[in-house]
Amino acid sequence: MSVETNYPFQNTSLPLEERVTDLVSRFTLEEKVDLMIQYQTAVERLGVKPYKHGTEAAHGMAWLGEATGYPQPIGLSNIWDEELLERIGSAIGDEARGFYKRNPEINGLTLWAPTVDMERDPRWGRTEEAYGEDPILAGKLSSALVKGIQGDHPTYLKAVATLKHFIGNNNEVGRGDASVSIDPRNMREYYLKAFEIPFKEGGAQSMMTSYNAVNGVPANLNPDVNGIVKEEWGMDGFVVSDAFDVSGTVRDHGYLESHTEAVARSVKEGGIDSLTDDGELMKSSLREALQDGQITEADLDVALRNTFRVRFRLGEFDPEEGNPYAAIDESVIMKKEHAELAREAARKAVVLLKNDNKTLPLQADKLNNVAVIGPLGGTVYRDWYSGELPYAITPLAGIQEKLDAAGKSGQTTFAGGTDRIKLKLKKNGKYVALEQKEESPLSASADSAEQGSVFELTDWGWDNTTLIAEQNGLYLTTDDRIVKASANRIWEWFTKEVFLARRENGDASSVTFSTWKDTPVTVGENGELLSGDGRAEETSNEIDAGGTSALDNSAAEALQADVFEVETVTDKFEAAREAAKNADVAVVFVGNHPLINGKETVDRPDITLPESQEQLIKEVLAVNPNTVVVVIGSYPYALNWVNENVPSVLYSTHAGQEVGRAVADVLFGEENPAGRVSMTWYKSVDQLPEFMDYDIIQGNRTYRYFDGEPLYPFGYGLSYTTFGYANLKLAAPSATAAEGAKVELTVTVTNTGDVDGEEVVQLYGRVEQSRVKRPLKQLLAFRRIKLAAGQSEEVSFSVPLSELAVWDVTQERFVIENAKYTLSVGSSSDNLPLSTELQVSGETIPPRDLTQSTKAVNYDAYEGVFLGECYEGGSAIEVSGDSGWIAFRDAEFGTGAQSVTVRVASIAGGSIDVRLGGADGQLVGHASVDAGGAQQWNDVQLSLSGVNGRQDVYFVLNGKVSVSAIRFA
Numbered sequence: 001m002s003v004e005t006n007y008p009f010q011n012t013s014l015p016l017e018e019r020v021t022d023l024v025s026r027f028t029l030e031e032k033v034d035l036m037i038q039y040q041t042a043v044e045r046l047g048v049k050p051y052k053h054g055t056e057a058a059h060g061m062a063w064l065g066e067a068t069g070y071p072q073p074i075g076l077s078n079i080w081d082e083e084l085l086e087r088i089g090s091a092i093g094d095e096a097r098g099f100y101k102r103n104p105e106i107n108g109l110t111l112w113a114p115t116v117d118m119e120r121d122p123r124w125g126r127t128e129e130a131y132g133e134d135p136i137l138a139g140k141l142s143s144a145l146v147k148g149i150q151g152d153h154p155t156y157l158k159a160v161a162t163l164k165h166f167i168g169n170n171n172e173v174g175r176g177d178a179s180v181s182i183d184p185r186n187m188r189e190y191y192l193k194a195f196e197i198p199f200k201e202g203g204a205q206s207m208m209t210s211y212n213a214v215n216g217v218p219a220n221l222n223p224d225v226n227g228i229v230k231e232e233w234g235m236d237g238f239v240v241s242d243a244f245d246v247s248g249t250v251r252d253h254g255y256l257e258s259h260t261e262a263v264a265r266s267v268k269e270g271g272i273d274s275l276t277d278d279g280e281l282m283k284s285s286l287r288e289a290l291q292d293g294q295i296t297e298a299d300l301d302v303a304l305r306n307t308f309r310v311r312f313r314l315g316e317f318d319p320e321e322g323n324p325y326a327a328i329d330e331s332v333i334m335k336k337e338h339a340e341l342a343r344e345a346a347r348k349a350v351v352l353l354k355n356d357n358k359t360l361p362l363q364a365d366k367l368n369n370v371a372v373i374g375p376l377g378g379t380v381y382r383d384w385y386s387g388e389l390p391y392a393i394t395p396l397a398g399i400q401e402k403l404d405a406a407g408k409s410g411q412t413t414f415a416g417g418t419d420r421i422k423l424k425l426k427k428n429g430k431y432v433a434l435e436q437k438e439e440s441p442l443s444a445s446a447d448s449a450e451q452g453s454v455f456e457l458t459d460w461g462w463d464n465t466t467l468i469a470e471q472n473g474l475y476l477t478t479d480d481r482i483v484k485a486s487a488n489r490i491w492e493w494f495t496k497e498v499f500l501a502r503r504e505n506g507d508a509s510s511v512t513f514s515t516w517k518d519t520p521v522t523v524g525e526n527g528e529l530l531s532g533d534g535r536a537e538e539t540s541n542e543i544d545a546g547g548t549s550a551l552d553n554s555a556a557e558a559l560q561a562d563v564f565e566v567e568t569v570t571d572k573f574e575a576a577r578e579a580a581k582n583a584d585v586a587v588v589f590v591g592n593h594p595l596i597n598g599k600e601t602v603d604r605p606d607i608t609l610p611e612s613q614e615q616l617i618k619e620v621l622a623v624n625p626n627t628v629v630v631v632i633g634s635y636p637y638a639l640n641w642v643n644e645n646v647p648s649v650l651y652s653t654h655a656g657q658e659v660g661r662a663v664a665d666v667l668f669g670e671e672n673p674a675g676r677v678s679m680t681w682y683k684s685v686d687q688l689p690e691f692m693d694y695d696i697i698q699g700n701r702t703y704r705y706f707d708g709e710p711l712y713p714f715g716y717g718l719s720y721t722t723f724g725y726a727n728l729k730l731a732a733p734s735a736t737a738a739e740g741a742k743v744e745l746t747v748t749v750t751n752t753g754d755v756d757g758e759e760v761v762q763l764y765g766r767v768e769q770s771r772v773k774r775p776l777k778q779l780l781a782f783r784r785i786k787l788a789a790g791q792s793e794e795v796s797f798s799v800p801l802s803e804l805a806v807w808d809v810t811q812e813r814f815v816i817e818n819a820k821y822t823l824s825v826g827s828s829s830d831n832l833p834l835s836t837e838l839q840v841s842g843e844t845i846p847p848r849d850l851t852q853s854t855k856a857v858n859y860d861a862y863e864g865v866f867l868g869e870c871y872e873g874g875s876a877i878e879v880s881g882d883s884g885w886i887a888f889r890d891a892e893f894g895t896g897a898q899s900v901t902v903r904v905a906s907i908a909g910g911s912i913d914v915r916l917g918g919a920d921g922q923l924v925g926h927a928s929v930d931a932g933g934a935q936q937w938n939d940v941q942l943s944l945s946g947v948n949g950r951q952d953v954y955f956v957l958n959g960k961v962s963v964s965a966i967r968f969a
Contacts, residue, residue, distance in 0.1 A: 007023075007026070007046070009022040009023035009317060010047075012319070016312060016313070017309075019312060019317070020305050020309045020312055021305060023046065024301055024308060025301075027043060027304070029290070029300075032297065032301070032304060033283050033286045033287060033290075033300070034283065035304055036274065036282065036283070036286060036300060036303060037274070037275045037276075037279045037282050038052065038274060038275065038276045039051075040052070040053070040307070047317070050105045051104075051105075051108055051311065051316075052105065052106055052107070052110075053108060053110045053238075053307070054108065054110055054112050054162070054276060055096065055099070055108050056111075056112050057092050057096065057111035057112065057149075058072075058113045058114070058129055059071060059073055059076065059113075059386070059656065060092060060095070060342075060386065060387050060656065061096060061099055062386055062387045064099050064107055064387065065387065065388055066333075066334060066388040067095055067333060067334060067390075068091065068095060068333075068335075068339060068341075068342055068387075068390070068656075069387060069389050069657050070092075070341075070342050070345050070656055071345055071653050071655035071656060071659075072129070072383060072634060072653040072654050072655070073115060073128065073129050073130055073131055074119075074131070074634060074635070074653050074678065074679075075345075075349040075652065075655055076131070076141065076145075076345065076349065077131040077132040077137065077138065077141055078351055078651075078675040078676060078677060078678055078717075079141075079345065079348045079675060079784070080137070080141075080675075080676050080760045080782055080784050081784040082140055082143075084344070085141050085144035085145045085148065086147050086148040087341060088145065088148060088341060088345055089144065089145040089146065089147060089148020089150075089161075090148035090149070090158075091337075091338045092111070092113075092145075092148070092159075093149040093159040093325075094328055094332040094338075095333050095338070096109055096111055096158075096159040097109070097158060097159065097325055097329075097332065098328060098329060098330045098332040098333040101328065101329045101330055109158075109159040109160055109314050110159070110160045110206060110310075111161055112162045112164060112208060113145070113161060113162065114130075114131065114142045114146070114163065114198075115130045115163075115164050116130065116131065116142050116163045116195050116198060117129075117130050117164070117165055117167075117168075117194075118130075118135060118138065118170065118190060118194055119131075119132055119133045119678075120133060120170055120190075120694065120696050120701050121170060121688060122607050122635050122679060122680075122681075123604045123606075123688070123691055124170050124171060124172065124598075125172035125173075125598045125599050125600060125601065125603040125604060126599070127598070127604075127634060127635045127679075128594065128635065128653065128654070131678060132678025132679050132714075133679045133680060133703070133714065134702070134703070134704075134714065134778075135189075135190055135193035136193070136197070136778075136779045136780065136781070136782075136803070137678055137779060137782065138194045139193060139194045139195075139196065139201075140197060140782075142163065142194070142197070142202065143197050143198040143201045143204075144202070145161070145202075146161040146202035146203065146204045147203070149161045150202075150204075150205065153325070155313070155322075156318075156323045156325055157310070157313045157314050157315075157325075158328075159314075160205045160237070160310055160314065161198075161202070161204050161205065161206065162204075162207060162208050163195055163208070164210070164242070165208055165209065165210035165211070165219075166208065166209050166219060166225065166239075167187075167195065167209075167219065167222070167224070168180040168182050168212060168214045168694060169211065169212055170694070171212070171603060172599075172603045173601075173602070173603050175210075175211045175212050175601075176211050176212075176245075176252035176253070177252045177253050178212055178213065178692070179212065179213035179214065179215065179216050179217075179868070180214055180692065180694045181694060181695070181866035181867040182215065182694050182695075183695065183857055183859070184807060184809055184812070185772070185806075185807045186694065186695055188807035188814070191694075192224075192228065195207070195229070196233055199229065199233045199234075199235050200234075205236075205237030205238070205310050205313070206237045206239070206240065206310065207229060207237070207239050207240070208239070208240050208242055208276075209222065209239065209240075209241055209245065209270070210242060210245075211245055211252075213253060213255070215857075215867040215868060215869060215875040216867070216875070217255075217869050218249050220241045220242075220245055220266045220270045221255075221265055221266060221269055222270060222271075223269060223270075225239055225270055226269070229271070230271060236306070236309065237306060237309070238273035238303070238306035238307045238310055239271050239273050239274070239306075240272070240274040241266060241272050241274070241275055241276050242276060243276050243277070244276070244277050244278065244543070245277070246259075246262050246263055246272070246276075247259055247281060249262040249266070250262050258285075259281060260285045260288040260289045260292070261289070261294060262285070263275065263285040263286055263289055264286075264289035264294035265294075267286075267295060267299055267300070267303055268295055268299050272303070273302075273303040274303070286300075334390045339390075339657070342656055343661055343662055343665075345655075346655035346656065346658045346659055346663075347658075347661075347662035347663075347666060348671070348674065348675060348758075349652065350650055350651070350652045350662060350663060350673050351651040351673065351675035351676065351716075351717045352648075352649075352650055352673040352717060352718040352719065352720075353639070353649040353650065353651055353716075353717070353718065354643060354646070354647070354648055354718070355647070355648045355718055355720075356647040356648065357647055358720075359647040359648040360628065360648045360666075360669070361667065361720060362585060362668050362669070363668075364403050364405065364406035364408060364668055365406040365407070367406075367408060367411065367584045367585065368408070368584055369412075369413060369582065369584055370399055370411060370412050370585055370586075371413045371414075371579040371580045371583035371585070371586040371587065371620075371624070372395065372396045372414050372415075372587055372589070373415045373416075373417055373576045373579055373580060373586060373587070373589070373616070373620055374415075374416070374417040374576075374616060375417045375418060375458050375460075375590070376395070376589035376590060376591045376630075377394070377416065377417070377587070377589035378395075378396045378414060379394055380392035380393070380654075380656075380657070380659055381490070381594050381595075381654055382491055382654075383594035383634065383654055384491075384594070384600055389656060389657045390657060392657055392659075393659065393660035393661045394659075394660045395630065395632075395659070395660045395663050395664065396412065396414055396660070397660050398659075398660030398661040398662070398663060398664030398665075399412060399587065399660075399664050399667065400412050401661065401664065402664050402670075415572070415575040415576045415579040416575075417572050417576060417588075417590075417613070418456050418458045418459075418572055419456070419459075419568060419569075419570065419571060420454055420455070420569040421566050421569060422449060422452045422453070422566075422567040422569060423444075423452070423455065423564045423565070423566060424444075424449075424564060424567060425564055425565075426510070426562070426563040426564060426565050427523075427562065427563070430445055430446060431444065431445075431446035431447070431449060431451060431452025431453075432452060432455075432564070433451055433452055434469050434471045434472065434485055440469070440472055440474065440484050440486050441482050441484045441529070442476070442484060442528070442529040443523075443526065443527040443529060444527045444529065445526075445527040452567075453471055454469075454470040454471070454569055455468065455470065456470060457501075459501075459612040459613075460593055460596045460597055460610055461597060461609070461610025461611060461613070462605045462606070462610070463500045463501055463502055464498050464500060464596050464597055465501045466490065466497050466499070466593075468485075469485035473488075474486055474487055474488055475487040475488070476497065476499065478515050478516070478531045479496075480515070480517075480531050480532075480536045480537065481530065481531055481534050481536060481538065482529065482530055482531065482534060483515075483521060483529035483531060490593065490595055492541045493543055495596060495599070496515070498515075498596055499513045499515060499516070500513065500515075500518060501513055502514070502561075508566065509565060510563060510565055510566070511563070511566055512562065512563055512564070513561060514561055515531045515532075517539070519531050519536070520532060520559045520560060520561030520562075521561055521562065522534075522559060522560075522561060523562045533559060572612075573616065573619045576616055576619050577619050577620065577622070577623050580620045580627070581623040583626075584626065585628060586620050586624045586626065586627045586628070587628045587629075587667065588616065588617050588620050588627060588628070588629050589630050589632060590609055590610075590613040590614075590616065590617065590629065590630075590632075590633075591609075591613075591631050591632040591633035591634075592633045592634055592635070598634065598635060603691070604635065606638075606685060607635070607636065607682065607684075607685055608638045609631075609637055609638075609639065609642075614641060614642070618641075621645060621646060625647070627646055627647065628646070628648045628649070628650070628667070629642055629646045629648070629649045630652065630663055631650070631652070632652050632654060632655075632659065633651070633653065634653060636677065636679050636680070636712075638681070638682060638683055638684055638685075639681075639711060640711065643711060650663065650673070651675075651677075669755075672719055672720045672721060672755060672756065674717065674757065674758035674759065674760060674784065675717050676715050676716060676760045676762075676828065677712055677713075677714065677715065677716050677717060678715075679702075680706060680710050680712075680713060680714050681712035681713075681716075682708075682710055683709070683710065683711045687706070687708050687710075688701070689701065698773075698861070698862070702714070703715075703777070703829045704775035704776065704777070705773075705775060705776060706776075710830075713828050713829050713830035714779075715762050715782075715827070715828035716828040716831075717760070717827075717828070719753075719758075719759070720755055721751055721753025721754065721757040722753040723749055723750065723751055723753075723757075723787070724749070725747055725748070725749055725750075725826060725834050726747070726748045726750070727747060727748040728745065728747045728823075728825055728836050729745060729746050729747070729836075730744070730745045730823070730838060731743075731744035731745065733836075733838065734839040734840070734841065735801055735838060735839075735841070736841045736842075737801060737816035737840060737841060737842035737843065738801075740800075741800070741801040741802075742799060742800055742801060743797075743800075743801055743804075743823070743838060744796070744798050745763075745796070745823065745825075745836070746794050746797070747795050747797075747825050747834060748792055748793070748795075749785065749792065749793055749795055750790075750791070750793075751787035751788060751789055751790060751791050751792075753789060755789055756786070756789055758787070759784070759785055759827065760783070760784045760827065761782065761783045761784075761785060761795050761826075762779065762782045762826060762827065762828065762829070762832075763781045763782065763797050763799070763823065763824070763825050764777040764779055764780060764823070764825075764829060764832060765777070765778060765803070765821055765822065765823050766821065766824075767804065767806075767817060767821050768819060768820045768822060769819050769820070770806065770817055770819065771808075771817065771845045771890070774806060777824065777829060777832075779829070780803050780804075781799050801816060801840065802814065802816065804816055808845055810845060810846075810849075810858070812858070815842070815843050815845060816842035816843065817842050817843060817844070818840065818843055818844045820837055820840075821837070821838045821840055822835050822837055822838075823837075823838055847890050847950055848888055848890055848892065849891075849892065850893075850900075850953065850966065850967070851897070851967065851969060852967070853965050853966075854888065854965060854966050855965055856877040856886060856955075856963040856964055856966060857874070857875045857877065859877070859886040859887060859888060860887050860888060860889040861887040861889070862877070862885065862886045863884055863919065864879060864880055864881055864883060864885065865877045865878060865879055865880055865884035865885070865957070866878055868962065869935075870905075870962075870964040871935040872903075872937055875964075876905070876962045876963060877957070877962060877963045877964075878960075878961075878962045879910075879957050879958075879962075882958070882959070883956065883957060884956075885954050885956045886955050887919075887953065888952070890950060890952065891951055891952070891953050891968075892949075892950050893947050893948050893950070893951060893968065894949075895948055896947060897944055897947040897948070897968040898943070899925075899941055899943050899944055899968070899969050900914060900925060900941070900944060900966055900968045900969070901939050901940070901967045901969070902927075902939070902940045902942065902955070902963055902965075902966050903937055903938070903939055903963065903965040903966070904929050904937070904940050904961060904962060904963055905932060905933065905934060905935060905936050905937045905961075905962045906930070906931060906959065906961045907931060907933065907934050907960050908931050908960045909928070909930055909959055909960075910929045910957065910958045910959020910960060911928050911929060911957075911958045911959065911961075912925075912926070912927050912929060912940065912942065912955060912958070912961065914944065914947075915953075915954045915956060916946070916951050916953060916954070917951070917952055918952075919956055921954060922946065924944050924945055924946050924947050925943060925945070925947075926942065927940050927941070929959070929961050934962070937964065944968075947968070
C-alpha cells in the first residue's frame with residue numbers, strides 16, 4: 001500500500017487529537033459511511049488498512065482457533081485477586097497481538113471483554129460470563145483485566161477492552177424486545193457503579209451496549225452513553241452496538257419504524273460509534289439519513305474520531321520501532337507460561353464449600369483406590385465464548401496423575417454417571433440402529449436387541465438429555481429434518497445435540513423425544529428418525545440476537561412424538577455404587593454443560609442440581625461415607641441436601657484446559673483453596689423475587705439487602721488452615737465529607753493453622769441511620785494475601801469516603817450522610833469478627849420540597865408500577881396492573897398546600913388519589929384522568945385538603961395511568 005508521507009496525521013510529534021482530526025477530515029463522505037460499521041474498509045490512498053472491531057475474549061481468545069483457556073469469568077471473580085487478573089489480561093492481550101499478526105484484517109485488537117453486567121439473579125443464563133453480584137468486586141476485577149489487556153504504556157495500547165453490556169442486561173429470554181425497569185438509586189449505586197470503575201481506574205477504551213431496553217428506551221438509544229459514560233466519566237474511546245441490535249430497534253423492539261431513523265438516532269443520540277450489524281443495511285441507512293438531514297457529516301466525524309483515536313493508540317499509523325507491542329508475534333499463542341498461568345488461575349478459583357472432619361486434602365500415598373464418578377468427571381467442556389482448547393486435562397486424568405506420582409498407577413475406577421441404553425419403537429417393536437450411511441442417520445429398523453445400537457445417555461435435568469452412539473462415538477443431533485449420530489462435540493449457537501426426553505405416564509422405561517426446539521421425534525415410513533415430519537428447513541447456526549424463543553415451531557406442535565421403550569444396558573446408579581463401594585474415597589463430579597439449561601438466549605429453569613445428579617450423589621454416599629462432591633458449573637447451586645450430608649464439597653467453574661489438574665491440586669493439598677464465591681448461594685428460588693424484578697433494594701436482592709439465610713454467603717470459602725483477625729485500627733475515628741477524603745484502617749491477620757494458605761481479607765461498611773433504606777452491608781475493599789503457618793501480616797486499606805455515599809433522589813446527586821458508619825472486616829460477608837465505628841461529618845438531607853417540580857421516578861417507595869419512557873424527556877411511572885402507587889416521604893408543606901399538578905398520560909383513562917401516611921391513608925385529593933395517547937402528556941390538577949406540616953405523600957394510580965412529574969402549590 002503506497003501512500004504519501006507528508007500528511008499531518010503521519011507526524012508522530014503532533015498531539016494525538018490533532019493527528020486524529022486531520023485523518024478523519026481527509027475521508028470523503030462515502031469513505032466515512034464505509035468506516036462506520038464493524039468491518040472498517042481500507043482507504044488505500046491514505047494508508048488506512050481494513051480493520052475489524054470485535055474479537056471475543058471473555059476468558060482467553062475465542063473463535064480464532066486454539067488458544068490458552070482460563071476459567072470462566074465467574075470463576076475468575078472467585079479468585080478475588082486483582083494482581084492475578086491483570087496478569088491474565090496481559091496474557092490475553094499478548095495472544096490477541098499474536099492472532100492479529102497472523103491475520104490483521106480479521107483478528108482485530110478490539111476485544112469484546114470483560115462482561116461487567118451485575119449478576120443480581122443466579123438464574124441469568126449468562127452468569128458464567130460476568131464477575132458476580134457486587135459492583136466493587138466486579139468493577140475492581142474487571143478494571144484489573146482491562147489494565148492487563150491494554151498494557152501500561154503511556155502512548156500505545158496492547159489491545160482494547162470492550163466493556164459489555166451497557167446496561168441492565170441480566171435476562172436472556174426476551175432480551176431483544178424487553179424493557180427493564182431501573183430507578184435512579186438502583187442505577188447509580190449498583191448498575192452504573194460496576195462500569196464506572198473499569199473506565200475511571202482501568203482506562204477501558206471501548207464499550208458495548210446491550211440488547212434490552214431500559215425504562216422503555218432501547219439501549220442503543222440510551223442517553224446515558226453520552227451523558228454519563230462519555231461526558232461525566234470522560235471515556236474517550238468508542239462505543240459499539242451489540243450484534244444486529246441497531247436493526248433490532250425496528251425488528252425486535254418495534255420502537256422505530258425505519259432503519260434510517262434507528263441508525264441516525266443510535267449514532268447521534270445513543271453515542272454509538274461503530275455499528276455491529278448488517279453492514280450493507282447500516283451503510284444504506286446512513287446514506288438515507290444524511291440525505292434527509294436526520295444526521296450530518298459532523299455527527300459521523302465525532303464517531304470516527306472516537307474509533308480512530310483508538311486505532312492510533314494501537315500503533316497502526318506509527319513506525320513499529322517505538323511501539324513495544326508491535327513485535328509480539330504468533331509465538332506467544334499458547335506459550336508454556338500461559339498454560340502455567342491457566343493452571344494457577346484455575347486452582348486459585350476453586351472454592352472449598354465444606355470440609356467436615358478434615359476429609360480433604362487427600363493423601364495420594366495412602367490411597368489404594370479412588371472412585372471418580374459423574375458426568376463432569378471424564379470430560380472437559382467449552383462454553384460459547386471459549387477458544388479451541390489446545391489440550392484438555394479431565395478431572396479423572398488430573399487425579400490419576402497425582403496417584404501416578406505417588407506410585408499408585410492405575411488406582412482409579414471410573415463411572416460416568418450416565419446410562420447405556422437401547423431404544424425400541426413401541427408401535428412395531430423395532431430397535432433403533434445406526435446405519436452406515438452418510439452422516440450416520442438413525443432408523444428404527446433392527447429386528448433384535450443384538451442388532452440395536454447402544455447409546456450413552458446423559459441426563460442434564462429438566463428433560464434435557466444428550467446421547468452418544470457407542471458405535472461411532474458421536475452425539476445424536478439433527479439438521480431439523482432427520483436425527484443422526486454425527487456431531488463430535490456440543491458447541492454451536494443452537495444446541496442441536498439436546499433432546500427432550502419425556503416419560504409416558506411417569507414410566508421411565510417409556511419415553512418420547514423432542515429436538516432442541518421441542519419438535520417431536522417421529523419415525524418415517526422407512527423407519528428413519530425424523531425431526532417433526534422431516535420436511536422442515538434447517539435452522540442455521542448464525543447468531544439470532546433475539547434468542548431461540550423467536551423460532552416458529554407451530555407446524556410441529558400438531559405432530560405426535562413416537563413412543564420408545566428404553567432398555568437399560570448399564571444403569572448409572574448401579575455402576576456408581578459398584579465403583580464406589582470398595583474405594584478408599586469416592587469423588588463425584590456434578591454440574592452443568594455450559595450450553596444446556598442456561599446460556600446466551602436461555603435462562604436457567606431452577607438453581608438446583610439436576611435431580612438425577614443429586615440422586616447419583618445419594619447412591620454413592622449410601623455405599624461410601626468417604627465421599628467428596630465436586631461441582632463444576634457455571635452458576636451458584638442450591639446444594640441443600642449435599643451440604644447437609646456430604647462431608648466435603650468443592651466448587652469450580654468450567655476452567656479450560658487445566659481444570660482437571662487444578663481440581664486435583666486442591667483435592668490432594670498441593671493448593672490450599674482460597675477461592676471465595678462472588679454471588680450469594682441461595683437455598684431456593686423461593687428466596688428470590690420475580691426474575692425480571694431489577695430493583696435490588698426493594699426486592700432484597702444480593703447480599704447487600706438479602707435478609708434471609710443463604711446456603712453460602714457472598715465472599716464465603718473455606719481453607720485447609722485457619723485465620724485469626726486482631727487489632728482493627730482506624731487512622732482517625734471521625735472524618736469530614738470532603739472531596740478526596742479517605743478512610744484509612746489496618747487489621748492484623750494471622751494464619752493460626754499448621755499449613756500455609758491464602759486468605760481473602762474483606763472490608764464491609766454500613767450506615768447506622770439514613771434517610772432511606774441502605775444496604776445491610778456493602779463491600780468496600782478486599783485483599784488476597786498469602787501467609788505461612790503461624791505468620792501474621794498487617795493489612796492496610798485506604799477507601800474513598802465517597803464509597804459510603806447514597807444517591808439522594810431529592811437532590812439528584814450523591815450525598816455522604818452525616819451519620820455513624822460501622823466498618824467490619826473478616827473472611828466473608830457473614831463472618832466479620834472485628835468492627836469499628838466511624839463518625840462522618842457529612843450532609844443532613846433536608847425534607848423534600850415538593851413545591852418544586854419533582855420527577856415521578858424520584859420516589860421513595862412504590863408498588864405495582866414500573867418505569868417507562870416519557871417522550872418529553874426522561875422516564876415515567878406506569879401502572880403495571882390495575883392500580884399502583886408511588887410515595888414521596890418526609891415532605892415539608894409548612895402551613896399547607898392547596899393543590900398538586902400531575903403530568904399524566906393514559907391510553908384508557910383512570911384516576912389519581914393523593915393520600916397521607918400510606919397507600920390507604922387519609923384521602924386528601926382525587927381526580928380523574930381522561931383517555932388519550934400513551935405519550936399524550938397533560939397536566940391534571942387536584943385540589944387538596946388537609947396537607948400541611950411534614951408528611952409522607954402517596955399517589956395512588958388507578959387504571960393504565962402514567963406519571964412523569966408532580967408539583968404542589
